[in-house]
Amino acid sequence: MVRKAIPSATTLAIGDGANDVNMITAAHVGIGIKGLEGYQAARSSDYSIGEFKMLRKLLLFHGRELYRKNSTFVLYNFYKNVLLIFPQFWLGFFNAASGLQMYEPFLFQMYHIFFANMPILIYGLLD
Secondary structure, eight states: HHHHHTOOOOEEEEEEEEGHHHHHSSSSEEEEEBBBBHHHHHHSSSEESSTTTTTHHIIIHHHHHHHHHHHHHHHHHHHHHHHHHHHHHHHHHHHHHHOOOOOOOOOOOOHHIIIIIIIHHHHHHOO
């Protein structure tokens, strides 16, 4: 009903029984709880938890942490691309768009390896 009323909304469905399977599969994100009615909801869901008290940690802690990690990743990539492209932009502007390359291909690849991939990899491992 919500998906039809507001097509741009992201929906979450939480259920603990066989009667909730259709709701869980229709939502964008489904959470199934292993309940007294069996494992039908848990098998048809995106995430499965053992009891309702785990739901608070799943929504409040892991949701916030995922948002924090994704925002750090996006901001770092934006910063990295600005540092790489901005000098090339100004070189092209002052050389009348002659097509002159500012960086050697080897240095360009090393930049991507050491300043693009390694910090994010280390951040992911230490986090």
